[in-house]
Amino acid sequence: MSEIRTKVQFVDIDDDMAGQRIDNFLRNQLKSVPKSVVYRIVRKGEVRVNKKRVKAEYKLQAGDIVRIPPVTIEEKESDAPVSTKLNKVAELESHIIYEDDHVLILNKPSGTAVHGGSGLKFGAIEALRALRPDARFLELVHRIDRDTSGILLVAKKRSALRHLQAQFREKTVQKYYFALVMGKWKPSCKVVKAPLLKNEVNSIVRVNPNGKASETRFKVLQAFEEATLVQASPITGRTHQIRVHAQYTGHPIAWDDRYGDRRFDAYTAKVGLDRLFLHAANIIFVHPATEKRMEIHAEMEPKLKKAIAQLK
Numbered sequence: 404m405s406e407i408r409t410k411v412q413f414v415d416i417d418d419d420m421a422g423q424r425i426d427n428f429l430r431n432q433l434k435s436v437p438k439s440v441v442y443r444i445v446r447k448g449e450v451r452v453n454k455k456r457v458k459a460e461y462k463l464q465a466g467d468i469v470r471i472p473p474v475t476i477e478e479k480e481s482d483a484p485v486s487t488k489l490n491k492v493a494e495l496e497s498h499i500i501y502e503d504d505h506v507l508i509l510n511k512p513s514g515t516a517v518h519g520g521s522g523l524k525f526g527a528i529e530a531l532r533a534l535r536p537d538a539r540f541l542e543l544v545h546r547i548d549r550d551t552s553g554i555l556l557v558a559k560k561r562s563a564l565r566h567l568q569a570q571f572r573e574k575t576v577q578k579y580y581f582a583l584v585m586g587k588w589k590p591s592c593k594v595v596k597a598p599l600l601k602n603e604v605n606s607i608v609r610v611n612p613n614g615k616a617s618e619t620r621f622k623v624l625q626a627f628e629e630a631t632l633v634q635a636s637p638i639t640g641r642t643h644q645i646r647v648h649a650q651y652t653g654h655p656i657a658w659d660d661r662y663g664d665r666r667f668d669a670y671t672a673k674v675g676l677d678r679l680f681l682h683a684a685n686i687i688f689v690h691p692a693t694e695k696r697m698e699i700h701a702e703m704e705p706k707l708k709k710a711i712a713q714l715k
Contacts, residue, residue: 408475409433416467419540419560425452426459429471431542436474444472491515492530501699505563505692506556507531507541510701513552513678517543531557540564545571548643550660553580553683554701558691566691571640577687580635580645581624581703583680583710584654585667588631590623595648599641607661608643610651617641619648627714629670630657634684645681656681674713675706682707 412432414420420428429441429450448456449472452463463469494512501508509527511517516526525533532541544556544567558564570576600614601607618638625632631654635645643662649655650662657663657671657680671680687698 409473411473412469412471414469414471416463416465416469418465419562421463421465421467423463423561424459425450425457425461425463425469428463428469432471433474436476440474440476444474492525492533495527495530496534500554500701503559503692505558505560506567506690507535507559508686508699509555509557511547511552511555511683512704513550516549517546517555527555528557544568545640547683548646548679548681550658550679551580551681551683552701552704552707554578554686554699555683556686556688560691563691567688570688574638575689577685578637578683579685580637581680581682581684581707582633582635582645582649583657583671583676583707584631584633584649585657585664586629586631586654587626588621588623588633588652588654592652593621595619595621595652597648597651599644599647601642606642608641608647610647615639615641617644617648619645625711625715630667630714632711671710674710676710678706680707680710 414432426441426445429445430438433441442459444450445457445459450457451470452461452467495509498510498512499507500510509531511527518526518528528541528543532538535541538559540558540560542558542564544558544564547553547555556567558567596618597610598612598614599608599617600611602609616639620636620638622634623631624634635649637644646656646659646662655663655667657676658668658678682703683701684703685698685700687696689695690697
């Protein structure tokens with residue numbers, strides 16, 4: 404483990420950076436620096452805005468000049484920059500399905516976490532930052548499970564992040580997933596409303612009357628002998644919501660290691676399936692800059708398509 408001392412920085416605040424608290428701004432600029440250190444340098448007056456001391460709650464304004472002092476940090480092996488030479492990082496470039504100055508949309512592969520942590524050196528967002536070293540801002544708008552594939556929105560400007568996250572809060576974003584579930588789903592079962600409670604110790608989610616109100620809409624796309632391909636649209640955005648609601652109806656998703664059924668996994672293995680069959684296929688939202696309605700589609704990987712073809 405070695406120590407690194409960062410250089411003093413002077414940052415000109417533009418309209419896109421304005422409006423955020425100085426402590427949040429610093430935490431984004433000094434990603435490897437512990438939160439306690441960030442607050443300490445603010446408290447000691449080492450951070451200056453327009454050559455003046457400020458408090459942590461100060462909100463930045465366009466035209467401000469922020470002085471970020473040198474900071475000494477311990478570099479762990481896991482803190483080393485993500486290399487674009489790693490196959491998994493380089494491959495993500497081909498999974499970008501839309502990009503402009505405000506938004507990047509990734510068709511995330513199954514097995515890739517959206518961010519690093521919990522023993523993972525890096526996730527999709529760290530890999531994208533490595534692929535886009537000149538991007539001043541890249542942040543996740545929302546999250547999807549590690550084993551779920553499909554659409555992941557990334558904001559390239561803070562204003563875009565605020566705009567898109569507001570749409571998610573107001574439930575105006577429409578998301579549609581494809582899921583292969585066990586048994587024959589009844590077409591009459593179109594809405595599942597069941598409150599969900601997350602166990603904070605093991606992150607397992609269960610239907611519980613004390614949980615948060617949750618709603619998922621389902622539609623049968625194709626029926627097979629012992630399975631059904633359904634379209635699932637989450638109205639609320641709870642952890643593992645589609646997976647738990649599918650299990651709750653008696654139709655767990657194929658290869659769900661938490662809420663699935665091993666008998667169904669063995670059945671679908673015969674058609675080459677070996678991963679969670681849950682794919683974020685479509686999203687509809689308003690573009691944060693043009694205000695135009697956008698509809699994005701992400702193709703399923705060949706393995707999922709092949710499984711469906713063989714089930715027929």
